[in-house]
Amino acid sequence: GTPPHAAFVPGASTKSLGNRLAKAPQARREQTIMQLSARRSRSMRPLPYPVRFAVLGGGSFGLALASVLGKKSIPVTILVRKEEVAEHINLHHRHPTYLSDIALAPSIRATVHPEEALRDASFIIHAVPVQYSRKFLEDIAPHVPKNTPIISTSKGIETGTLCMMQDILLETLGPNRETAYLSGPSFAREIALGLVTAVVAASESEALANEICDIMGCNYFRVFTSTDVVGVEVGGAVKNVIAIAAGMCEGLGLGTNAMAALVTRGCNEMQRLALSLGARPSTLTGLSGVGDTFGTCFGPLSRNRNLGVRLGKGERLENILGSSTEVAEGHATAFSLVQLIEKTNRAYRRELEFPIIYGVKEILEGKRTPAEGLRDLMAMPVRVEMWNL
Numbered sequence: 001g002t003p004p005h006a007a008f009v010p011g012a013s014t015k016s017l018g019n020r021l022a023k024a025p026q027a028r029r030e031q032t033i034m035q036l037s038a039r040r041s042r043s044m045r046p047l048p049y050p051v052r053f054a055v056l057g058g059g060s061f062g063l064a065l066a067s068v069l070g071k072k073s074i075p076v077t078i079l080v081r082k083e084e085v086a087e088h089i090n091l092h093h094r095h096p097t098y099l100s101d102i103a104l105a106p107s108i109r110a111t112v113h114p115e116e117a118l119r120d121a122s123f124i125i126h127a128v129p130v131q132y133s134r135k136f137l138e139d140i141a142p143h144v145p146k147n148t149p150i151i152s153t154s155k156g157i158e159t160g161t162l163c164m165m166q167d168i169l170l171e172t173l174g175p176n177r178e179t180a181y182l183s184g185p186s187f188a189r190e191i192a193l194g195l196v197t198a199v200v201a202a203s204e205s206e207a208l209a210n211e212i213c214d215i216m217g218c219n220y221f222r223v224f225t226s227t228d229v230v231g232v233e234v235g236g237a238v239k240n241v242i243a244i245a246a247g248m249c250e251g252l253g254l255g256t257n258a259m260a261a262l263v264t265r266g267c268n269e270m271q272r273l274a275l276s277l278g279a280r281p282s283t284l285t286g287l288s289g290v291g292d293t294f295g296t297c298f299g300p301l302s303r304n305r306n307l308g309v310r311l312g313k314g315e316r317l318e319n320i321l322g323s324s325t326e327v328a329e330g331h332a333t334a335f336s337l338v339q340l341i342e343k344t345n346r347a348y349r350r351e352l353e354f355p356i357i358y359g360v361k362e363i364l365e366g367k368r369t370p371a372e373g374l375r376d377l378m379a380m381p382v383r384v385e386m387w388n389l
């Protein structure tokens with residue numbers, strides 16, 4: 001028969017462990033859960049092997065993740081665009097503009113030279129907005145070591161190609177590379193301040209997801225794992241568009257009932273699209289689905305929500321975009337999403353409706369005002385709340 005310890009294999013996939021746990025007798029289930037907990041608490045200790053990270057993009061999220069690694073004394077090199085920014089980080093251990101009130105650990109360096117950042121990197125974190133990622137990655141591709149895994153943090157859908165980061169990485173850096181997609185409610189400032197944050201690392205390689213969980217995890221940054229890359233990427237992209245709608249609801253002063261209804265229906269649209277693209281339903285109820293949607297729709301730090309608030313208060317889109325130094329990914333993604341929905345509907349010969357996503361796109365195009373968008377949502381024919389997908 002199977003030896004009692006066989007249910008726990010360090011590095012084994014959470015999925016296979018889950019399957020085996022479900023079938024195991026009670027005593028073995030308890031023993032396995034204890035062993036799993038021991039494994040998780042080991043992840044808080046210093047690593048037993050040397051690693052070095054390259055972080056692509058010196059914006060607030062790249063800095064925030066660098067700060068997590070820096071607190072674990074892991075060497076990190078951040079690739080930035082401007083020489084004066086690199087010099088400032090190396091001299092003062094803080095970014096001159098982003099999160100400039102937060103000191104970075106001495107193990108964090110910055111450079112403008114891709115070869116310097118990428119040479120000898122054991123892991124690469126990609127933190128450049130989706131719309132700029134293809135060009136950025138094409139430019140640095142010759143310097144990206146062949147087998148180094150990439151952890152993408154960018155949330156959105158590329159204009160024109162309708163690609164998400166998995167395809168952009170494949171098309172720019174080639175096949176046969178392990179990749180992972182980090183997502184969930186994770187505002188850069190809160191992470192950099194050491195506030196408790198939980199995210200999910202999705203990868204087709206369960207070994208990579210587990211490694212990220214061990215290496216990046218600490219007592220305030222908890223990394224769950226998943227193999228559902230599509231679900232995690234779609235959740236991260238759609239929540240930014242729903243957050244723009246939630247911001248408009250706030251800006252219009254519509255109240256809590258309206259906000260709760262809007263966000264719930266937004267999650268419903270997110271789930272329907274994700275399922276039609278092959279995601280697992282449970283992913284969309286997790287951190288990268290409703291979790292990130294709640295965080296972004298209700299959190300005052302969200303750039304997407306704040307864009308919506310300003311639109312709802314009557315400000316012009318050009319003014320809002322012109323006054324921001326950081327990217328609200330939901331703006332471009334709203335247009336890509338509508339095209340992706342139309343493509344998916346055509347492929348399945350059906351007419352699934354996504355009134356919130358379409359409404360945000362039309363408001364961003366100037367075809368409706370936020371108040372008209374809401375009026376149109378209320379005028380839609382009433383139907384069953386949940387469709388069988």
Ligand SMILES: NC(=O)c1ccc[n+]([C@@H]2O[C@H](COP(=O)([O-])OP(=O)(O)OC[C@H]3O[C@@H](n4cnc5c(N)ncnc54)[C@H](O)[C@@H]3O)[C@@H](O)[C@H]2O)c1
Nearest residue numbers: 057058059060061127128129132153154155187188326327
């Ligand atoms: N900021 C957050 O709280 C947060 C949290 C989770 C995920 N994300 C995601 O991470 C990604 C990066 O977010 P961020 O807040 O750091 O973004 P950001 O707008 O600050 O930009 C990040 C960096 O990307 C690079 N960059 C920007 N425009 C570029 C261009 N045209 N060409 C080349 N490089 C360019 C720059 O180094 C810039 O500092 C986004 O997709 C975002 O959705 C952000």
Ligand SMILES: O=P(O)(O)OC[C@H](O)CO
Nearest residue numbers: 184185186187302303304
């Ligand atoms: O500031 P936002 O709206 O880009 O959101 C940041 C993160 O994605 C929140 O998880």
